[in-house]
Amino acid sequence: MTTTHPERPAQDDPMAAAPVLEVQDVAVHYGGVKAVDGVTLTMRPGLIYGIIGPNGSGKSTLIGAITRMTKLTRGDVLIDGSSYRRTRPHKLAALGVARTFQTVRLLPDLDVRRNIQLGADTAGRGGGDVSVAEVIERTGLTGMEEYFPSELSYGTQRRVEIARALVMGPRLLLLDEPTAGMNQTERAEISELMQGMRGGGLCQLLVEHDVQMMVDTCDYVYAMTSGRLIAEGTPTEVVQNPLVQEAYLGRKWRNDA
């Protein structure tokens, strides 16, 4: 595997920037189950990274390791070059790490604005660098501030979750299957939203089953099976990799490629 990217332009090369997140040889074993087994990732500012892999390949466990929900059997995790292996999950916002979850976790009794405000309150960074109003505009929620979650479509609820994470002013945003259960239009909207969030050097990590969403959205993709990385590179490189096709993508992608 290589971490050089000769295809990228030299000027303002984002691959030359110092990493936001480094995952170094991380393993998470549950007894004999090697859920994650020696994964190394480097993620730089302003870029969108993806993790693909079949069910049970270790994606959620890896996110758990990065968000310090899961004990590491081996390895280390670094933000801006400093290990945060011993940091508790509730302190991560202060380090600039925010996430969304596989399932919607909005508070039903709070309207959109207040749900997003909760993110700002959690940030513990002097209210965050970004205002609630600014985030509402950026995430296309203008006009919906006073709606309650039950009055919103599923896609819009997920957008509110992203807004709640964004208002923390993170350096690193982890999106765990943000388009699960969405239709194609809603998926395209989330992809577009992620593209628009690159500004200010935000680094994003998308865990996603939908390969097309990955190809449309990510700059760089890691593919996992059985707790290990089997390929990494641009989305096109990864979907054309024979190991990935064998493990995950099936004949459709082989034929399309």
Ligand SMILES: Nc1ncnc2c1ncn2[C@@H]1O[C@H](COP(=O)(O)OP(=O)(O)OP(=O)(O)O)[C@@H](O)[C@H]1O
């Ligand atoms: N707490 C746990 N105890 C024991 N085994 C676990 C635990 N959590 C995960 N595993 C196992 O680790 C492996 C990786 O699971 P994980 O949920 O990380 O995969 P995944 O790629 O996120 O799957 P999915 O796409 O279905 O969400 C699986 O074999 C799973 O059964």
